[in-house]
Amino acid sequence: xxxxxxxxxxxxxxxxxxxxxxxxxxxxxxxxxxxxxxxxxxxxxxxxxxxxxxxxxxxxxxxxxxxxxxxxxxxxxxxxxxxxxxxxxxxxxxxxxxxxxxxxxxxxxxxxxxxxxxxxxxxxxxxxxxxxxxxxxxxxxxxxxxxxxxxxxxxxxxxxxxxxxxxxxxxxxxxxxxxxxxxxxxxxxxxxxxxxxxxxxxxxxxxxxxxxxxxxxxxxxxxxxxxxxxxxxxxxxxxxxxxxxxxxxxxxxxxxxxxxxxxxxxxxxxxxxxxxxxxxxxxxxxxxxxxxxxxxxxxxxxxxxxxxxxxxxxxxxxxxxxxxxxxxxxxxxxxxxxxxxxx
Numbered sequence: 262x263x264x265x266x267x268x269x270x271x272x273x274x275x276x277x278x279x280x281x282x283x284x285x286x287x288x289x290x291x292x293x294x295x296x297x298x299x300x301x302x303x304x305x306x307x308x309x310x311x312x313x314x315x316x317x318x319x320x321x322x323x324x325x326x327x328x329x330x331x332x333x334x335x336x337x338x339x340x341x342x343x344x345x346x347x348x349x350x351x352x353x354x355x356x357x358x359x360x361x362x363x364x365x366x367x368x369x370x371x372x373x374x375x376x377x378x379x380x381x382x383x384x385x386x387x388x389x390x391x392x393x394x395x396x397x398x399x400x401x402x403x404x405x406x407x408x409x410x411x412x413x414x415x416x417x418x419x420x421x422x423x424x425x426x427x428x429x430x431x432x433x434x435x436x437x438x439x440x441x442x443x444x445x446x447x448x449x450x451x452x453x454x455x456x457x458x459x460x461x462x463x464x465x466x467x468x469x470x471x472x473x474x475x476x477x478x479x480x481x482x483x484x485x486x487x488x489x490x491x492x493x494x495x496x497x498x499x500x501x502x503x504x505x506x507x508x509x510x511x512x513x514x515x516x517x518x519x520x521x522x523x524x525x526x527x528x529x530x531x532x533x534x535x536x537x538x539x540x541x542x543x544x545x546x547x548x549x550x551x552x553x554x555x556x557x558x559x560x561x562x563x564x565x566x567x568x569x570x571x572x573x574x575x576x577x578x579x580x581x582x583x584x585x586x587x588x589x590x591x592x593x594x595x596x597x598x599x600x601x602x603x604x
Contacts, residue, residue: 275320283309285316287323302381322421329421331383331408332364332376338411341418350474350494353539355407363404366391380415380423385430398434405431443564443572451549451564454557458518459548462528462541463569464511465489469502470573473538473566479527484512542566 274280277289285306290298306319338344339356347355364376375391388408392401409428416422448467452460466476469491483490488503489512502508515527524533545566552558 275316278306278316278320280309285309285311287320329380329419330376331378331380332374334380334415334422335360335363335376335408335411337418338414341414343414348494349478350472350538353474354403358539359404359407362395363391363408366394380412383423383427385427388427389431392431392434398436401434402436405433439568439571441564441568441571442575443568447558447562447564448572451552451558451562454552455548457514458528459545461511461514461518463566464507465515466566466569467573467576468505468508468511470570470577472570473542477526477528477536477538477541480525481527482525484527 274285277287279286279288285308287304287306288300290300304323306316306323311319339352339360344352344355364374366375367373378387388405392405395401395404405428409426412422412426412428416424416426448463452463455463462476465471465479466473469475469489471491472494474494475491478492478494479489483492485501488501489508490501491499493499512527519527519529521529521531521533526533526535528536530536542565549558549563549565553560553563
């Protein structure tokens with residue numbers, strides 16, 4: 262450091278540019294952290310005999326590159342055509358759930374927002390430390406996938422994005438498949454305590470083996486003569502679930518509650534707007550917590566609304582879930598199959 266400062270005195274150079282070992286180096290000062298001055302990553306501008314105008318030109322290019330932060334990358338990616346082609350649920354989760362968490366997360370050492378960090382300074386080890394601050398391996402993997410997708414997009418769209426995608430160097434966190442199965446007795450016990458709106462949503466999710474986002478995307482045009490046409494999300498195969506008594510009763514219950522004549526959605530808010538799946542899932546969790554607190558169910562009996570799809574698939578004669586792969590389907594089978602013994 263001392264030799265660099267002494268070398269600078271031999272030639273008048275811009276701030277944070279030094280003559281070092283025969284080359285001009287840009288070494289920015291980042292500030293004082295924990296009582297110690299800290300500098301960023303060194304960038305070689307070129308040989309020591311560069312003209313002054315060329316130095317400033319290269320310096321402007323480097324600074325422009327260095328202004329590209331994590332927040333800039335994720336924001337630019339979410340405005341891209343590639344992002345718009347993702348499923349509605351994926352777009353919602355990344356934009357409304359994970360994006361705020363990523364950019365506002367503070368570093369454990371200096372308290373800097375992760376969103377303010379420059380892309381050139383992000384390393385796999387730094388990203389791994391960030392991911393470990395989040396709770397739950399599924400959430401960690403979702404955030405890692407989001408950052409990786411944005412970075413890969415940035416490499417193709419921008420020349421000054423670091424070519425190495427740090428997220429690809431971080432291994433996935435091991436996830437344990439959920440095995441909880443809602444028994445018929447538990448389903449009836451919980452459903453009896455719920456308001457009609459929740460009872461109808463639970464029954465349709467069970468009968469159609471559907472996710473929240475698929476239930477609340479249903480419109481009156483999806484109520485066909487032979488059954489309910491379910492547009493499955495995440496690339497799964499859409500289907501028609503044939504009418505039965507329970508399904509007709511649930512739909513009639515929804516119609517008696519959601520009565521805005523100007524809404525195209527079966528489930529809708531009083532003003533006719535669609536139900537937000539993420540918000541409904543949170544409200545359902547609150548309902549379950551209240552029932553545990555009231556002693557109506559035990560903590561072990563509490564389940565998520567998404568578990569309704571698993572019950573529907575597990576109880577279905579063909580265990581049909583709409584998944585294109587056997588691996589995806591097995592995630593929702595929570596009940597052991599009944600097999601005849603050997604002769």
